[in-house]
Amino acid sequence: MEPREKPSGRTATFDALRRTVDGALFEPGEPGYGELATPWNLAVQTSPAAVLEAATPADVVRAVRFAAANGLPVAVQATGHGIASDLDGALLIHTRRLDGCTVSAEGWARTGAGVTWKTVLAACAEHGLAGLCGSAPGVSVAGYTSGGGIGPMARTFGAASDRVRAFDVVTGDGRLRQVTAETEPDLFWGLRGGKSSLGIITATEFDLLPLPVIYAGALFFGAESVAAATLAWSDWCPTLPPGATTSLALMQLPPMPGVPEVLAGKFTAAVRYVYVGNPDDGARWLAPMRAVGAPLIDAVRAMPYSMIGLVHSDPEDALPATEASCLLADFSPAAAQTLLEAVGPGTNSPQLLVEIRQFGGALSEEPQIASALCHRGAAFGLYSVGVAAPPELPAIAGHAAGMNASMGRWHFGASLPNFSASGGTAGFADSYTPEVFERLTRLPRHYDPDALFRLGQVPAR
Numbered sequence: 001m002e003p004r005e006k007p008s009g010r011t012a013t014f015d016a017l018r019r020t021v022d023g024a025l026f027e028p029g030e031p032g033y034g035e036l037a038t039p040w041n042l043a044v045q046t047s048p049a050a051v052l053e054a055a056t057p058a059d060v061v062r063a064v065r066f067a068a069a070n071g072l073p074v075a076v077q078a079t080g081h082g083i084a085s086d087l088d089g090a091l092l093i094h095t096r097r098l099d100g101c102t103v104s105a106e107g108w109a110r111t112g113a114g115v116t117w118k119t120v121l122a123a124c125a126e127h128g129l130a131g132l133c134g135s136a137p138g139v140s141v142a143g144y145t146s147g148g149g150i151g152p153m154a155r156t157f158g159a160a161s162d163r164v165r166a167f168d169v170v171t172g173d174g175r176l177r178q179v180t181a182e183t184e185p186d187l188f189w190g191l192r193g194g195k196s197s198l199g200i201i202t203a204t205e206f207d208l209l210p211l212p213v214i215y216a217g218a219l220f221f222g223a224e225s226v227a228a229a230t231l232a233w234s235d236w237c238p239t240l241p242p243g244a245t246t247s248l249a250l251m252q253l254p255p256m257p258g259v260p261e262v263l264a265g266k267f268t269a270a271v272r273y274v275y276v277g278n279p280d281d282g283a284r285w286l287a288p289m290r291a292v293g294a295p296l297i298d299a300v301r302a303m304p305y306s307m308i309g310l311v312h313s314d315p316e317d318a319l320p321a322t323e324a325s326c327l328l329a330d331f332s333p334a335a336a337q338t339l340l341e342a343v344g345p346g347t348n349s350p351q352l353l354v355e356i357r358q359f360g361g362a363l364s365e366e367p368q369i370a371s372a373l374c375h376r377g378a379a380f381g382l383y384s385v386g387v388a389a390p391p392e393l394p395a396i397a398g399h400a401a402g403m404n405a406s407m408g409r410w411h412f413g414a415s416l417p418n419f420s421a422s423g424g425t426a427g428f429a430d431s432y433t434p435e436v437f438e439r440l441t442r443l444p445r446h447y448d449p450d451a452l453f454r455l456g457q458v459p460a461r
Ligand SMILES: Cc1cc2nc3c(=O)[nH]c(=O)nc-3n(C[C@H](O)[C@H](O)[C@H](O)COP(=O)(O)OP(=O)(O)OC[C@H]3O[C@@H](n4cnc5c(N)ncnc54)[C@H](O)[C@@H]3O)c2cc1C
Pocket: 039, 040, 076, 077, 078, 079, 080, 081, 082, 083, 084, 095, 113, 133, 134, 135, 136, 138, 139, 140, 141, 142, 143, 144, 146, 147, 148, 149, 150, 151, 152, 195, 196, 197, 199, 200, 201, 202, 314, 315, 418, 419, 421, 456, 457
């Protein structure tokens, strides 16, 4: 769905900003506006008053000050993978031109706000280093990390936000601040898990891990083995060491470029797996899942870390989608059976994908320097995606809500910020304990006195 373009073109309101920035400013109706204001989820309609394609951090400062002077809310977009609301009337700051990426052989990286994990993976490869990216390397480091960042090695190394050394961030008072645990402890706490509620990150500096190779990939099972694989997976997860991270996806992939023929148009299950350590040990831990039956595809092997995106093989192209998620305290065989009855083969489930990620391990440990990321004690995350023409999406969302409700016995009772964009303000509130939510709500009174960052995934003020 296209952004709701207003046929106005340039207006006098934005002239002052247009004259001062190094980047480009687009208003509805101007060429460039549609491309920049279109999120990855094509079902989310956006209608910002203008989009600034910032060329420098100073542009972000200028834009925030301009917005404050003109009473406009401010929003930020890098790749559009997690846009949370329609951004109505906002000044949207697009960060894709803040694309500097420095990787040090000494084990750290510094990335501009528009840099995606794909770029970091490529830059790290020659040094045998790894950044803690998510399942889809196409998301931005800043957006992912500010929401905690829980990826395919989360049980081994915890959340990406725990590896951050420093942020550069423009706060709502129009100041560009260097934020570390020492210089700005409150912001350093809140920017690791609090999303864009406290400011616009212009750069992120974070630790890398020496990790050239992982034993990783996915086993794909056909419809006849989906139930057995799901039940076996629920039995297998509690036996795994923290060196192993896994998720299970029930999938109904359409025939489309990138989908192997053997999976296309069929109900399949994928067991995703990353083991950090000796590949032979990785294979031994995986053996119970290989024993479920002959997989359609066995793509688990030793691979360069830079290929970690293959573990989930998330779609890269923009799609009209509806997502739902919840956290689970357990995924016992009874829970697995209930899930199969709700969305397994033969249920006519309209979901493209239903995914259960195992958490625990390092993810359940609090970091040395406290952060706003909550609910580290959840044992599993349940996440679903439906893809269809926008008029069909509400029915699919209703079905997902029914699936989540059917899993009520095992609910952990909360969400994670990176998986609750579609839940809006309520979903975001659910991502925090009352104490953390109260602090995240209180801090902007100091850093964002005009409540510029009041749209999208931020606490209601
Ligand atoms: C296919 C897919 C797979 C995913 N896999 C994972 C996963 O494995 N683990 C995980 O944790 N998450 C995952 N996510 C969620 C993803 O990390 C979030 O949606 C994230 O916010 C995307 O950031 P972005 O900047 O690329 O997207 P955008 O839509 O551009 O931004 C989304 C939000 O991120 C924040 N943000 C972005 N840039 C900045 C900035 N410069 N300063 C401050 N805030 C900013 C804002 O709140 C913004 O609204 C996945 C999402 C998708 C669509």
